[in-house]
Amino acid sequence: MNILLVEDDPDLAAYVLRGLAESGHHVDHAARGDSGYDLASRGNYDLLIVDRMLPGMDGLTLVKSLRGKQSKLPVLFLSNLGGLDDRVEGLNSGGDDYLSKPFAFTELLARVNALLRRPHLAGQPTTIRVGDLEMDLIKRRVTRAGREVDLQPREFSLLEYLMRRPDQIATRTMLLEGVWDYHFDPKTNIVETHISRLRSKIGGDIIQTVRGSGYLIRAARTSS
Amino acid sequence: MRLEHLLKSASFKLTAAYVGLFSVSVGILAGLIYFSSTSELDRAIRTRIVADSNALREEYAHGGKDQLLQAITERQRGRLIGGLDYTLYDAKGRHLFGTLPVVRCTSGWVTFTGPPDGDEPTGEMEKLGVLITPLTHGYCLLVGDDVGKVQKFGTLILDSFGWVFLLTVTMAVAGGFFLSSRVLGRIEAINRTAEAIIEGDISRRIPRRAAPDDLDRLAATLNRMLDRTTSLMESLRHVSNDIAHDLRTPLGRLRRSLEEARRTTSSPDEYRAAIDRAVSEVDGILDTFGAILRIAQIESGSRRNGFQNLVLSDLAADVCETFAPSIEDVGKSLRTDIQRGLWAHGDRELLVQALANLLENAIAHTPAGATVTVSLKASHNGVDLSVADNGCGVPEAEREHIFKRFYRLERSRTMAGNGLGLSIVAAVAELHGARITASDNKPGLRISIAFPAAA
Numbered sequence: 001m002n003i004l005l006v007e008d009d010p011d012l013a014a015y016v017l018r019g020l021a022e023s024g025h026h027v028d029h030a031a032r033g034d035s036g037y038d039l040a041s042r043g044n045y046d047l048l049i050v051d052r053m054l055p056g057m058d059g060l061t062l063v064k065s066l067r068g069k070q071s072k073l074p075v076l077f078l079s080n081l082g083g084l085d086d087r088v089e090g091l092n093s094g095g096d097d098y099l100s101k102p103f104a105f106t107e108l109l110a111r112v113n114a115l116l117r118r119p120h121l122a123g124q125p126t127t128i129r130v131g132d133l134e135m136d137l138i139k140r141r142v143t144r145a146g147r148e149v150d151l152q153p154r155e156f157s158l159l160e161y162l163m164r165r166p167d168q169i170a171t172r173t174m175l176l177e178g179v180w181d182y183h184f185d186p187k188t189n190i191v192e193t194h195i196s197r198l199r200s201k202i203g204g205d206i207i208q209t210v211r212g213s214g215y216l217i218r219a220a221r222t223s224s
Numbered sequence: 225m226r227l228e229h230l231l232k233s234a235s236f237k238l239t240a241a242y243v244g245l246f247s248v249s250v251g252i253l254a255g256l257i258y259f260s261s262t263s264e265l266d267r268a269i270r271t272r273i274v275a276d277s278n279a280l281r282e283e284y285a286h287g288g289k290d291q292l293l294q295a296i297t298e299r300q301r302g303r304l305i306g307g308l309d310y311t312l313y314d315a316k317g318r319h320l321f322g323t324l325p326v327v328r329c330t331s332g333w334v335t336f337t338g339p340p341d342g343d344e345p346t347g348e349m350e351k352l353g354v355l356i357t358p359l360t361h362g363y364c365l366l367v368g369d370d371v372g373k374v375q376k377f378g379t380l381i382l383d384s385f386g387w388v389f390l391l392t393v394t395m396a397v398a399g400g401f402f403l404s405s406r407v408l409g410r411i412e413a414i415n416r417t418a419e420a421i422i423e424g425d426i427s428r429r430i431p432r433r434a435a436p437d438d439l440d441r442l443a444a445t446l447n448r449m450l451d452r453t454t455s456l457m458e459s460l461r462h463v464s465n466d467i468a469h470d471l472r473t474p475l476g477r478l479r480r481s482l483e484e485a486r487r488t489t490s491s492p493d494e495y496r497a498a499i500d501r502a503v504s505e506v507d508g509i510l511d512t513f514g515a516i517l518r519i520a521q522i523e524s525g526s527r528r529n530g531f532q533n534l535v536l537s538d539l540a541a542d543v544c545e546t547f548a549p550s551i552e553d554v555g556k557s558l559r560t561d562i563q564r565g566l567w568a569h570g571d572r573e574l575l576v577q578a579l580a581n582l583l584e585n586a587i588a589h590t591p592a593g594a595t596v597t598v599s600l601k602a603s604h605n606g607v608d609l610s611v612a613d614n615g616c617g618v619p620e621a622e623r624e625h626i627f628k629r630f631y632r633l634e635r636s637r638t639m640a641g642n643g644l645g646l647s648i649v650a651a652v653a654e655l656h657g658a659r660i661t662a663s664d665n666k667p668g669l670r671i672s673i674a675f676p677a678a679a
Contacts (some may be wrong), residue, residue: 052299084521102510154545184518184577185511187584187641193549208448210253 001116002044003027003187004089006050007060007078012101016049019105020112035058040066045073047115049108049214050095050170052079052086060093067094074115102119106213107206110169130217133206135163144202154179157196162207166219228535235407239400250392253630254385262378270333272352274309277357277367280489284359289320292365296321308369309352309655315362322366324354329364332356334407336368349576352373410439426454431561459629466630467516470642473508478505508642515644522651527571536568536575536607536675540600551583555592558583561599566607568675570656582611582644582671588641589616590668606658606677612670622661623669646671 003020008031020027025031028043030036034056040048048066052059063075077090080101097111120123128135132145140156142149151159157179162170172191176182180190195215199207207215230236255341274645276299296310300321311322319326327334336352347475354368375594413431420428430443453489470490486646523528544560568575586596597612618626618633625631630643649671653660658675 008307027335084518084527085530152545155511167481181573182576182580184580185514186580186585188547188550188580194546195551197549 001025001046003043003047004040006030033062037062048073048075063094107168107171110171113168130163149201158194162217166217167212171217172215230404233404233408236400236404243396246429251388258378258381260376265374274357277355309365311366313364329358463629468470470630474509512642519651522655529542530568533567533569534572537562537564537566543576544598547583556594559597563601574652578649581649585645586611586613607675610672612665614668617667619668
């Protein structure tokens with residue numbers, strides 16, 4: 001996948017470039033907002049990672065200008081402001097996701113992969129199936145091998161989030177944001193607790209833990 | 225110097241302007257009253273003379289000279305003070321009655337000055353306004369009255385006004401001086417206080433008076449502003465100290481463990497473990513920074529723009545539902561007593577975080593088996609949210625401090641946490657105009673947030 005990184009901090013840029021390259025992505029880099037904008041509007045990219053504060057043109061303006069030209073390019077904002085309002089501003093200007101600096105690379109990678117997959121999930125299926133686990137989104141019912149599993153609403157949302165993104169790692173933060181809409185970091189391990197309750201209900205083999213990153217459900221499971 | 229101040233003071237200028245305005249209006253009033261009264265009096269006198277002259281001419285026309293003389297005599301006999309003067313003489317200028325001098329007998333008004341008749345100010349002549357009425361056979365009738373009293377009356381009016389004016393102006397100027405010096409004195413007190421504060425004595429306050437007036441209210445407001453500024457400065461100083469102190473500890477720990485890893489570690493697995501420890505230490509430091517920034521952002525008040533009406537009951541129930549499993553997993557229990565359908569005007573994200581922090585605080589500082597109770601109830605003027613536990617509580621003397629940044633009880637110094645959780649809660653409460661209090665739950669700690677009624 002072709003990714004454009006617009007980031008003026010050379011250390012951080014090198015760190016991200018190296019990491020993404022190791023993960024098999026091709027990454028171009030621009031250190032200024034205006035040159036980043038030129039590259040983004042000319043080049044054929046699958047994802048734009050852009051810092052909020054940049055020389056030449058700030059990140060918000062860059063993304064707004066791109067969206068003004070009907071660009072559908074997925075955008076991930078990076079910011080060291082870590083502010084309350086910055087996330088909302090970033091998303092309102094046309095960003096698809098927002099990550100505060102400093103971040104763990106696994107967090108960035110999980111979000112990059114989620115954004116790169118996003119177009120495939122555009123449809124609204126009525127049922128999602130992973131192996132012998134089936135989720136009926138209309139009746140809000142889950143069955144495992146035909147047997148109904150009784151889930152709390154929050155557990156259902158959590159499972160739905162993971163099932164909608166098969167083979168993608170969902171980090172703890174992504175789950176907090178996507179399932180709970182929590183944009184702060186609780187000290188309590190609420191994600192772990194809910195995952196473990198969910199596992200005890202649907203069977204421990206479906207949701208896998210990726211150490212140091214998060215959780216995922218494998219689509220191509222060999223049914224046991 | 226003092227007088228110059230006084231003359232330049234706003235209150236003195238105001239008084240002077242009022243005195244000026246008052247003087248002009250008194251002058252105009254005096255003039256109007258003077259002219260209208262004197263001309264009215266003059267007209268009345270002359271009308272009376274004309275009427276009497278006409279009556280006497282009728283008498284003459286009817287009964288000749290004798291009847292006229294008889295009429296005049298009758299009038300003169302009944303004369304009291306303020307009566308008219310009559311004089312009649314014949315064609316040869318011989319006086320038949322009265323003493324007024326002989327003039328050319330043509331119809332019209334003349335003015336005589338004569339000897340004083342008793343009611344004039346000393347040394348002044350009497351001034352008579354006289355109407356001459358020629359009669360047939362060369363007789364000439366003069367009827368007159370003292371018109372000097374008109375002027376006397378006018379002078380009296382002007383004199384009275386003059387005295388009133390003089391008295392008023394004197395009092396106004398004196399009052400102006402008095403008021404100005406009083407107001408100036410108090411402004412000077414405010415000024416001196418401000419100067420002292422600029423010099424560095426930030427504990428100084430403007431002296432108050434027993435009887436509150438607008439200047440005193442201003443002093444009270446300024447004092448409150450100074451209190452607020454002082455407390456902000458204090459908290460800023462505390463925060464800088466605390467940040468320095470609280471970050472030095474984990475940074476020192478990090479440095480020690482890294483040095484130790486360099487010295488003793490040999491296998492890749494050991495290195496990895498050391499790095500993991502270092503990363504989690506750094507994450508803790510970053511968390512602290514994040515919390516500090518968050519508090520600053522909450523305190524800036526910018527989030528208030530995004531306030532909306534939300535169902536606080538649902539929000540609280542939702543957070544409790546999310547935290548309940550984790551609380552049970554550590555061997556404690558969560559009880560909820562949430563009244564349905566209670567609204568608040570606020571920021572969902574921050575309110576969720578505040579409640580989450582309260583729950584985490586309760587979990588962190590209670591022994592195993594403790595019960596945490598979240599209750600949400602309508603109060604007489606809003607909504608009360610409280611999180612209570614039955615742990616060992618907080619000594620009364622320390623209760624007011626627990627919302628301060630980096631404040632940690634002695635016994636919890638060794639526990640995880642940065643001492644900022646409740647500061648965030650307090651900042652969120654303040655942003656929402658809510659009152660936060662810590663009280664004794666007997667046993668345990670109860671933290672209550674009283675939200676004002678949703679607008």
